[in-house]
Amino acid sequence: MNDKGKIVAGLVIFLVMVTFPFWYNLGKAAPAPEIVLSAQAKAAGACVLPKAEIKTEHMQLLDVWRDTVVREGQRVYVNAEGKKFDMSLSNTCLDCHSNRKEFCDRCHTYASVDPYCYDCHIEDPKENDQ
Amino acid sequence: MNVKYMYSFLAVIVLFLIAYVGTEAVGLQWLFGVLIPYAALLVFVIGFGRRVMSWARSAVPFRIPTTCGQQKTLPWIRPNSIDNPTTTGAVAVRMFLEIVTFRSLFRNTRMKAKADGRITYQLELFLWLGALAFHYAFATVLVRHLRFFMEPVPVPIKLIETLDAFFQFGLPVVYLSGVVLAAAVLYLALRRVFIPTVRYISLANDFFPLFLIFGIAFTGILMRYFAKVDIVGIKALTMGLVTFSFPESEVLKGISGLFYGHLFFVSVLLAYFPFSKLMHLGGIFLSPTRNLTTDTRARRHVNPWNYPVKVHTYEEYEDDFREKMVEAGLPVVKSLEAAAAEKE
Ligand code: HEC
Ligand code: HEC
Ligand code: HEC
Ligand code: HEM
Numbered sequence: 143m144n145d146k147g148k149i150v151a152g153l154v155i156f157l158v159m160v161t162f163p164f165w166y167n168l169g170k171a172a173p174a175p176e177i178v179l180s181a182q183a184k185a186a187g188a189c190v191l192p193k194a195e196i197k198t199e200h201m202q203l204l205d206v207w208r209d210t211v212v213r214e215g216q217r218v219y220v221n222a223e224g225k226k227f228d229m230s231l232s233n234t235c236l237d238c239h240s241n242r243k244e245f246c247d248r249c250h251t252y253a254s255v256d257p258y259c260y261d262c263h264i265e266d267p268k269e270n271d272q
Numbered sequence: 273m274n275v276k277y278m279y280s281f282l283a284v285i286v287l288f289l290i291a292y293v294g295t296e297a298v299g300l301q302w303l304f305g306v307l308i309p310y311a312a313l314l315v316f317v318i319g320f321g322r323r324v325m326s327w328a329r330s331a332v333p334f335r336i337p338t339t340c341g342q343q344k345t346l347p348w349i350r351p352n353s354i355d356n357p358t359t360t361g362a363v364a365v366r367m368f369l370e371i372v373t374f375r376s377l378f379r380n381t382r383m384k385a386k387a388d389g390r391i392t393y394q395l396e397l398f399l400w401l402g403a404l405a406f407h408y409a410f411a412t413v414l415v416r417h418l419r420f421f422m423e424p425v426p427v428p429i430k431l432i433e434t435l436d437a438f439f440q441f442g443l444p445v446v447y448l449s450g451v452v453l454a455a456a457v458l459y460l461a462l463r464r465v466f467i468p469t470v471r472y473i474s475l476a477n478d479f480f481p482l483f484l485i486f487g488i489a490f491t492g493i494l495m496r497y498f499a500k501v502d503i504v505g506i507k508a509l510t511m512g513l514v515t516f517s518f519p520e521s522e523v524l525k526g527i528s529g530l531f532y533g534h535l536f537f538v539s540v541l542l543a544y545f546p547f548s549k550l551m552h553l554g555g556i557f558l559s560p561t562r563n564l565t566t567d568t569r570a571r572r573h574v575n576p577w578n579y580p581v582k583v584h585t586y587e588e589y590e591d592d593f594r595e596k597m598v599e600a601g602l603p604v605v606k607s608l609e610a611a612a613a614e615k616e
Contacts, residue, residue, distance in 0.1 A: 149328040152557060157317055163421035163514040172423035172511040174504055174519070198500035205443035253503045254419035254430060258440060 178244040280479035291536030296529035304532040312539035319546025338561045409453035420510040454489040491534040
């Protein structure tokens with residue numbers, strides 16, 4: 143038995159698979175996304191949490207908000223600085239960050255996260271009031 | 273206490289501390305984030321290739337498949353064509369099922385003596401279940417991780433993420449594969465620690481990969497659900513690794529030491545891989561007990577690198593010594609007269 147040819151072919155296929163990301167991105171630049179702060183956010187100057195925290199923990203904050211509103215019926219959130227916020231995805235986060243496409247989505251597309259929230263929550267509730 | 277698992281366990285903890293302290297306190301982000309991963313990948317690729325080629329060069333002079341069913345013989349005896357394959361197609365089916373469903377592990381039995389002294393063999397499926405859960409979870413996690421190494425992220429990978437987060441609980445949504453991976457690897461490790469017979473045959477190089485992979489899963493789960501890390505910064509680094517265009521040092525410095533621990537574990541796993549039992553990834557395809565046809569009775573197999581052996585037959589021997597044999601009264605096949613007649 144001498145199957146060297148077949149073994150080498152299999153090995154080459156495996157090594158190409160292992161290094162696949164190198165081939166896939168060949169000649170492409172993949173800069174981190176530029177996120178755009180909306181005018182409202184700029185005017186407000188600060189987020190609900192300090193920047194480093196909101197950047198990594200915003201989904202956990204939203205989870206706490208969701209549970210607090212839906213399970214405990216409590217709607218007011220007070221942050222460390224003592225500022226009060228209505229605990230709402232559409233009315234608070236997306237009110238200040240009114241440019242979801244250039245803000246939330248740019249980051250999420252890059253990190254390949256696709257929050258299912260928008261199945262139910264609409265972006266701007268006021269639009270539908272009329 | 274058993275030094276084999278204690279040393280492996282301590283080794284994994286020390287590895288984590290090296291990377292964590294090395295980045296958080298000493299600031300060696302470039303070393304742990306870029307240089308070591310590249311070096312590890314190089315060792316993996318070259319080591320894997322060399323190991324497989326050394327197998328390709330070694331001799332398989334005869335067919336040694338293990339058979340688990342009736343061989344093809346007389347037309348009225350039904351052969352088991354998959355467990356005792358006689359054609360290349362059947363071998364392919366056997367290999368595929370082995371690799372995809374671990375059929376040989378499924379046959380695992382446990383011998384037990386009953387109270388009356390009789391011996392029973394019972395099917396023991398937990399090893400098979402644990403191994404299946406572990407390998408499939410590992411593969412899913414690995415494929416999902418491609419989101420850090422591809423831009424734009426291809427649709428199939430997004431699809432796997434959606435399926436993996438099927439139950440949509442927690443935020444960020446809990447990926448089932450990550451949890452299954454950690455649970456399965458923990459089971460496989462504790463099995464070696466707590467079952468005395470299995471502990472007896474376990475070595476440090478059985479424990480180390482299990483603890484290491486548990487370390488990878490554990491730090492990954494910590495990063496995702498508990499000690500949140502800067503994913504966008506991490507992707508800038510990982511994309512830098514595969515496009516050779518790195519982000520500024522500030523981005524690297526902004527990533528938590530937990531991530532560098534995760535990455536260092538992965539680098540150690542990659543570099544360790546070609547020299548360890550984990551090479552069964554390549555070895556399974558090359559196992560002669562699985563990938564050969566069992567046609568040893570139907571066909572004569574001549575060792576292909578047999579060289580012509582110089583032999584001295586009895587006839588030639590008799591030609592050399594006939595006279596002396598006759599003198600000594602030994603019987604000969606050809607008499608002196610017959611030999612003389614032939615010569616003429
Ligand atoms: C009052 C307006 C306001 C509200 C309400 C608000 N934000 Fe912000 N957000 C900001 C500002 C301003 C920044 C920029 C902070 C900075 O650069 O220091 C910011 C930053 C962020 C960032 C980090 C962006 C980056 O540069 O990395 C995220 C993520 C974010 N917000 C999410 C949210 C979420 C989720 C909510 C709802 C829970 C929310 N924000 C509510 C104003 C707001
Ligand atoms: C199945 C539909 C559905 C989905 C999907 C969903 N929600 Fe909700 N959410 C609701 C409903 C209904 C309420 C109750 C609204 C109220 O009482 O004002 C609510 C309330 C909330 C609230 C508090 C009230 C408000 O105005 O926002 C938050 C915060 C919230 N959800 C966050 C989320 C996040 C984050 C996600 C995605 C991870 C999500 N939700 C996905 C239906 C949904
Ligand atoms: C700095 C980049 C960034 C910005 C800006 C950002 N996100 Fe995120 N978001 C992320 C990352 C990264 C994750 C995934 C975290 C992980 O995998 O650990 C995430 C996850 C989430 C999740 C959980 C989704 C899931 O399926 O797990 C929700 C909900 C979410 N973000 C809401 C928002 C909203 C609403 C905004 C805009 C107000 C926003 N994010 C802006 C980076 C960002
Ligand atoms: C260079 C390679 C790797 C990098 C850069 C990397 C990076 C990361 C990052 C950034 C996270 C956090 C994900 C999030 O918060 O959404 C994570 C999670 C995780 N990683 Fe890795 N990782 C690598 C290799 C691996 C390998 C080989 C394994 C397999 C054992 C693994 C197992 C996990 C697990 C189980 C999680 C938990 C979350 C999940 O299930 O996806 N990682 N990894």
